[in-house]
Amino acid sequence: MSERKYKFSWELLGDIALGRPNLGTNTSLEVYRLMQFTFRDIMEQHLGTAKTDQIFYEAGKLAGTEFYKKIFVNVKDFNEFVEGLQKTLRELGIGILRIEEADMEKGSYILTVSEDLDCSGLPELGYEICTYDEGFISGLLESFTGSEFKVKEVDCWCTGDRTCRFTAEKIN
Amino acid sequence: MKGIPGSLHRSQKMTSQQEHDIVDALSKFLLDTMMFANPPQIPERFAAVESLQALHAYLLTLRDFLNAASNGDLSRQVSCKGYLAGTLKTLQANLRHITWQTKMIAAGDFSHRIEFMGEFSRSFNAMVTQLDQTLKELVRKETKLSQANDELLNEISVRKQTEAALLDREETLRRLAIMDSLTGLYNRGHFNKTADAEISRAIRYALPLSVIMFDIDFFKRINDTFGHTAGDMVLQMVANTTKQMVRANDLAARYGGEEFVILLPETQMKEAVAVAERLRKRIEDTVVEKDETPIRVTASFGVSDYRGGEDVKSREKSLSEFVNNADQALYVSKNAGRNRVTVYEQEVPLQ
Numbered sequence: 027m028s029e030r031k032y033k034f035s036w037e038l039l040g041d042i043a044l045g046r047p048n049l050g051t052n053t054s055l056e057v058y059r060l061m062q063f064t065f066r067d068i069m070e071q072h073l074g075t076a077k078t079d080q081i082f083y084e085a086g087k088l089a090g091t092e093f094y095k096k097i098f099v100n101v102k103d104f105n106e107f108v109e110g111l112q113k114t115l116r117e118l119g120i121g122i123l124r125i126e127e128a129d130m131e132k133g134s135y136i137l138t139v140s141e142d143l144d145c146s147g148l149p150e151l152g153y154e155i156c157t158y159d160e161g162f163i164s165g166l167l168e169s170f171t172g173s174e175f176k177v178k179e180v181d182c183w184c185t186g187d188r189t190c191r192f193t194a195e196k197i198n
Numbered sequence: 199m200k201g202i203p204g205s206l207h208r209s210q211k212m213t214s215q216q217e218h219d220i221v222d223a224l225s226k227f228l229l230d231t232m233m234f235a236n237p238p239q240i241p242e243r244f245a246a247v248e249s250l251q252a253l254h255a256y257l258l259t260l261r262d263f264l265n266a267a268s269n270g271d272l273s274r275q276v277s278c279k280g281y282l283a284g285t286l287k288t289l290q291a292n293l294r295h296i297t298w299q300t301k302m303i304a305a306g307d308f309s310h311r312i313e314f315m316g317e318f319s320r321s322f323n324a325m326v327t328q329l330d331q332t333l334k335e336l337v338r339k340e341t342k343l344s345q346a347n348d349e350l351l352n353e354i355s356v357r358k359q360t361e362a363a364l365l366d367r368e369e370t371l372r373r374l375a376i377m378d379s380l381t382g383l384y385n386r387g388h389f390n391k392t393a394d395a396e397i398s399r400a401i402r403y404a405l406p407l408s409v410i411m412f413d414i415d416f417f418k419r420i421n422d423t424f425g426h427t428a429g430d431m432v433l434q435m436v437a438n439t440t441k442q443m444v445r446a447n448d449l450a451a452r453y454g455g456e457e458f459v460i461l462l463p464e465t466q467m468k469e470a471v472a473v474a475e476r477l478r479k480r481i482e483d484t485v486v487e488k489d490e491t492p493i494r495v496t497a498s499f500g501v502s503d504y505r506g507g508e509d510v511k512s513r514e515k516s517l518s519e520f521v522n523n524a525d526q527a528l529y530v531s532k533n534a535g536r537n538r539v540t541v542y543e544q545e546v547p548l549q
Contacts, residue, residue: 105302109309122314124291124292124295124298125299126291126294126297126298127294127298136294138291138295140288140314150279150280152279181284183284185284186279186281186283186284187279187284187287187288188284189287189288191291
């Protein structure tokens with residue numbers, strides 16, 4: 027692609043406070059999910075399920091990478107990283123992050139997100155839905171460690187679980 | 199439900215009693231599965247019912263998970279889905295997160311707090327807060343103790359320095375009290391004190407003891423001709439020469455003005471005369487340079503040995519006599535033309 031129209035930048039999100047003096051900076055979660063699930067629907071029709079999932083993963087990864095750049099400055103260790111991330115995700119209403127296991131040497135992590143923005147309260151679908159979260163977490167971990175990660179959701183509200191559980195493994 | 203093997207067929211209508219018996223059998227089987235340590239197999243008559251197989255497998259999975267968790271093993275995977283399994287997974291996630299948080303706290307990060315386990319969370323958080331405060335208090339006390347220790351060490355160091363300075367000053371004062379500042383030889387007072395002790399030792403152990411007295415010839419003329427600085431230089435030359443010539447246990451002192459005395463313990467008169475003669479010759483041969491002007495001096499010597507008695511009275515007067523005898527011999531040398539050594543002979547001083 028020679029010329030990009032939609033290359034991401036935080037400026038693209040605009041000055042929300044200025045633009046919404048009456049409605050404010052927040053909207054309903056229903057609207058957020060409406061947009062996400064309609065995207066899925068149309069993308070799947072045009073591109074197929076696998077490609078749709080891939081796009082959501084990569085979009086999540088880009089978000090995680092940009093989020094890290096915006097939020098974190100000179101993080102000195104994993105604890106500080108987790109603490110900052112937990113606080114930010116909670117404040118922004120994205121979810122409640124918890125670490126179950128963290129092996130820094132092996133680059134192996136198990137973490138959970140409760141009250142997840144994307145899936146909490148969804149009907150049981152029999153498959154994990156938080157592909158965007160997978161990418162988001164991989165973008166954060168890659169930005170923090172400098173290594174590439176494969177993140178997989180193993181438990182999800184949509185599979186009847188009350189919290190989303192992700193495994194993250196360093197792949198290089 | 200695909201079918202129940204046994205005596206019933208689909209086409210046959212079950213009686214209420216038969217339905218009751220089947221439900222009763224199934225309920226008993228499911229209760230046993232949950233109640234007993236060794237769960238029963240699916241009864242043969244229901245073995246082909248797929249939903250019952252799924253339910254049975256589900257219950258076994260939950261049993262295994264709960265059993266492992268009750269024994270502290272939180273790593274067991276719950277493969278089944280659904281509300282009950284999900285609830286247990288949430289509990290597992292909470293406990294695993296607490297485990298991780300506890301590890302972090304053990305590593306010294308006291309910022310962790312639990313917020314999802316009710317009263318346990320409150321108690322745990324109170325414990326962490328207390329632990330954090332206690333450790334901080336310990337660190338504060340340790341720091342305070344360390345500071346007090348540093349201050350004490352500093353105080354000890356200052357005291358030691360002060361003590362060393364006092365000792366140094368005391369030594370300086372002691373030396374000043376017994377030394378002649380111009381020549382670096384002992385002074386008259388110290389000579390008298392030491393000579394007394396040496397006389398006592400000579401009496402006690404029947405040891406020989408000699409004394410040499412000498413005086414720089416025409417010293418006033420040196421002062422008048424070359425100045426007092428030159429006079430001081432001559433005195434220092436004579437003192438340095440004397441120091442070089444005497445033994446470690448000899449006592450050389452400036453007796454007054456240009457007059458010097460040397461006490462020679464365990465030395466016979468004959469040996470003392472030899473020392474006096476060598477010293478006289480060395481002084482005669484040494485030239486003092488003052489503003490490129492050579493100054494030569496000589497000295498006159500008197501030598502005597504100790505001849506006191508053993509009674510206290512004679513010891514009291516022995517020191518003055520001992521020195522006076524050498525002094526008399528010195529004056530004989532002066533009268534005889536200077537730059538010579540005279541030995542004191544009892545009753546009759548000889549040249």
